[in-house]
Amino acid sequence: MARPTTTRRTRFAAVGGALLAASTLAVGALGAGPAAASPAAASPAAASLAGEATAGHGATHPRADHVVLIALDGLDIDYLDGAAMPHLKALANHGGISESTGVMTSITNPSWSSIATGAWPASHGNAAYWYDPVGGVAVGQQRDLAVPTIAQAVRDQGGTVLSSQWFIVQNHGVAFGDAAGLYTQPGGDCARRADDVIAVLEGRPVVSAGVPVQMQGIPDLMAVYCDKLDALGHADGQDAPGMPAAIAEVDAQIGRIVQATKDAGIFGRTAFVVTGDHGMETFTQGLRDELLAAISATGYQPEMLNPGQAPQPGTDAVIVVGGVGSLHLVGDAAGDPDAAAIIEAAVAAMPGISEVYDEAEQSAMHMSAKYGELVIEPVEGWSLGAAPSDGVSGVHGTSRTARTALVLAGAGVRPHEVASSPRHVDIAPTVAALLGIDAPSGAEGRVLSEVFATP
Ligand SMILES: [Zn+2]
Numbered sequence: 001m002a003r004p005t006t007t008r009r010t011r012f013a014a015v016g017g018a019l020l021a022a023s024t025l026a027v028g029a030l031g032a033g034p035a036a037a038s039p040a041a042a043s044p045a046a047a048s049l050a051g052e053a054t055a056g057h058g059a060t061h062p063r064a065d066h067v068v069l070i071a072l073d074g075l076d077i078d079y080l081d082g083a084a085m086p087h088l089k090a091l092a093n094h095g096g097i098s099e100s101t102g103v104m105t106s107i108t109n110p111s112w113s114s115i116a117t118g119a120w121p122a123s124h125g126n127a128a129y130w131y132d133p134v135g136g137v138a139v140g141q142q143r144d145l146a147v148p149t150i151a152q153a154v155r156d157q158g159g160t161v162l163s164s165q166w167f168i169v170q171n172h173g174v175a176f177g178d179a180a181g182l183y184t185q186p187g188g189d190c191a192r193r194a195d196d197v198i199a200v201l202e203g204r205p206v207v208s209a210g211v212p213v214q215m216q217g218i219p220d221l222m223a224v225y226c227d228k229l230d231a232l233g234h235a236d237g238q239d240a241p242g243m244p245a246a247i248a249e250v251d252a253q254i255g256r257i258v259q260a261t262k263d264a265g266i267f268g269r270t271a272f273v274v275t276g277d278h279g280m281e282t283f284t285q286g287l288r289d290e291l292l293a294a295i296s297a298t299g300y301q302p303e304m305l306n307p308g309q310a311p312q313p314g315t316d317a318v319i320v321v322g323g324v325g326s327l328h329l330v331g332d333a334a335g336d337p338d339a340a341a342i343i344e345a346a347v348a349a350m351p352g353i354s355e356v357y358d359e360a361e362q363s364a365m366h367m368s369a370k371y372g373e374l375v376i377e378p379v380e381g382w383s384l385g386a387a388p389s390d391g392v393s394g395v396h397g398t399s400r401t402a403r404t405a406l407v408l409a410g411a412g413v414r415p416h417e418v419a420s421s422p423r424h425v426d427i428a429p430t431v432a433a434l435l436g437i438d439a440p441s442g443a444e445g446r447v448l449s450e451v452f453a454t455p
Pocket of ligand 1: 074107396
């Protein structure tokens with residue numbers, strides 16, 4: 001949609017004092033909901049992914065001086081069951097926890113891209129596990145971003161940002177060695193990444209690309225990224241024996257960061273956003289051979305490619321698997337709608353397949369146009385690739401794992417208020433609204449203003 005004309009705000013620079021009255025929430029922004037007429041209403045998850053939105057652009061008065069974003073890769077919403085994550089739940093007592101809908105495919109980089117930009121994958125262009133017909137090779141994950149991030153929005157409007165390993169904004173608002181928009185990549189466990197945020201809160205320098213950097217004051221936006229839950233989930237599945245301890249360890253870091261904001265005297269002026277990129281499912285079975293056989297039986301020659309691989313001569317259908325399978329017609333079959341329809345019918349009839357999304361259905365879910373004619377989704381427990389070598393592994397990428405937890409809490413957020421059907425694309429506009437700045441210019445989500453405290 002067209003970006004509304006706005007005056008560049010000076011909320012951070014505090015030039016001239018008064019904040020301009022803002023045309024904040026577009027009329028209808030709160031009316032966002034599932035598009036009942038969507039052709040992608042094949043599954044409930046797909047239906048929610050196809051929800052319509054009106055972007056809530058526009059600066060308003062700041063509700064928080066600082067926002068802390070805690071980005072937890074592979075945060076399945078089931079991990080919050082029972083007594084798990086007490087620090088997160090204590091934090092949420094200052095706000096609320098809700099289930100948030102992500103994007104398709106529910107893979108790490110496209111998902112964080114939508115969180116960082118407020119834009120759908122169709123707009124930000126970050127896709128994962130697809131076939132590039134120009135380069136002639138399968139592609140895994142990459143950092144393409146066609147629209148600005150929340151980190152860029154903060155910087156462009158005079159603010160400062162720290163990202164401890166939230167890699168998706170690297171060189172999109174933060175960079176190594178930039179004291180006003182600092183990116184650090186300490187590696188290690190979640191505690192080590194939290195250390196950088198805590199150091200900055202304590203006014204100490206942090207090491208960025210090997211060089212100590214002293215930030216001036218406490219940044220407006222501080223992000224920290226942990227991928228411990230994702231790594232363990234992939235290795236051993238959602239119910240990995242080590243998962244309770246990993247969840248407790250990640251939760252302890254949330255507690256440390258919250259405490260550090262109290263020690264720094266900014267807790268009451270800081271909003272907290274804790275979310276994941278996608279969930280996790282356990283799988284024990286592989287459909288690879290059956291899938292290839294079903295397509296071969298139609299007379300078209302399929303081939304499964306790993307990132308970096310090129311198809312053999314004579315291949316008609318390339319499949320690149322990343323949770324789902326992106327099927328691209330190539331060679332003599334390229335662009336042939338009959339071939340797509342025949343293969344779709346054959347694959348959809350297979351046991352173990354839950355959905356086959358054609359291009360219209362992908363478009364309704366705001367998926368990147370980089371995916372192929374068909375996107376194939378297996379049922380839970382199955383991979384489109386091979387069975388796991390050790391019997392049990394974890395996977396994500398389907399519409400089922402396009403959901404995670406979202407906690408909004410702290411300054412500007414009304415206690416015990418829960419966001420209404422939040423989505424990844426709503427997070428960047430909401431963070432911007434909390435800080436009183438314009439949303440990133442490509443944002444398509446809405447401000448989750450129902451959780452805001454009355455000014
Ligand atoms: Zn993952």
